[in-house]
Amino acid sequence: MSALFEFLLRQGDNTLVLGHRTSEWCGTAPALEEDIALANTALDLIGQTQLWLGYAAQVEDKGRSANDLAFLRDVYDFKNVLMLETPNHDFGRTIMRQFLFDAFQVHWLTALTDSKDSHISEIAIKSVKEAKYHLERSRDTVIALGDGTEKSNVIMQSALEYLWPYAREIMSDDAVDEEIASLEIAPLPSTIHESWLQIVEPTMRDACLKIPDSNFVHNGGKTGLRHTEHLGHMLATMQVLQRSYPGVTW
């Protein structure tokens, strides 16, 4: 498997898995306006997935399409980071997960707009506008709920504590990242950490939330080494149609 293909799967699987998780709120969000906003976010992410996995399929050159990659791979072929497959749990955890991802993604996609690979820079130019809006929305909501009522503060603090050990897997480097960086396709993900913190720390301060004092990071999602038990259940729902009726279209 080429490093470029692997890299593209990681990008596309991140947006696909978070997009699907976010879409699970459709029809059940705490307010009508929030329901529509979450559905918009999910659709943005699925749209980005089509671009990433479409290019991945092209790079792989084995006759697979973006749809094949999304709906016919199993858990261990997925290269998304673990945080994005964690269950929604409640609205607070959903929005905190979105914020921690958006804060990375805005800087990451901005960096990718300078990629030596013009296909990647084009995807980044389109996606970063969406990511910036997602960040604006998720950051404001994290602050509103963190600095809201006593109850909402407790929910947001527990969301942060649950997600914190997962949050920085996306900024850990491995051999694939090093090869991609040497080709100047993308910077090392770890180089984003500083600017990520520059968004996360002031936001948590404004939200009256305390960042956990721990550097432990759950790894294994982006390499596909070990996913959480949640991804299989998610894929079972997401892929059921193509699994039951292979090749079905409408």
Place this chain on the structure above:
Amino acid sequence: MSDKKEWPLWEVFIRGQHGMSHRHVGSLHASDNEMAMKNARDVYTRRNEGVSIWVVEAQHISASVPSEKGPMFDPAKDKVYRHPTFYELPDEAGNM
């Protein structure tokens, strides 16, 4: 939850791609003006309807009273001379 309150109502006005002015498109609920703006973006511009959004809290709008519409509007009905249709508009004048 005893402290559960409805968010205030906001009215949304959008100026479209080719429109000259903002038009009322509907309403939504939001806790403050920034949230109202984002909600308006997400609820009313998903299909590329707008280039500019105004939101105003509904309670700040003063509306005419329906029961007084006789004295309010009827007197203007028979004053056709107030319409500028009796004049030739030069092209240079543009939109009026």
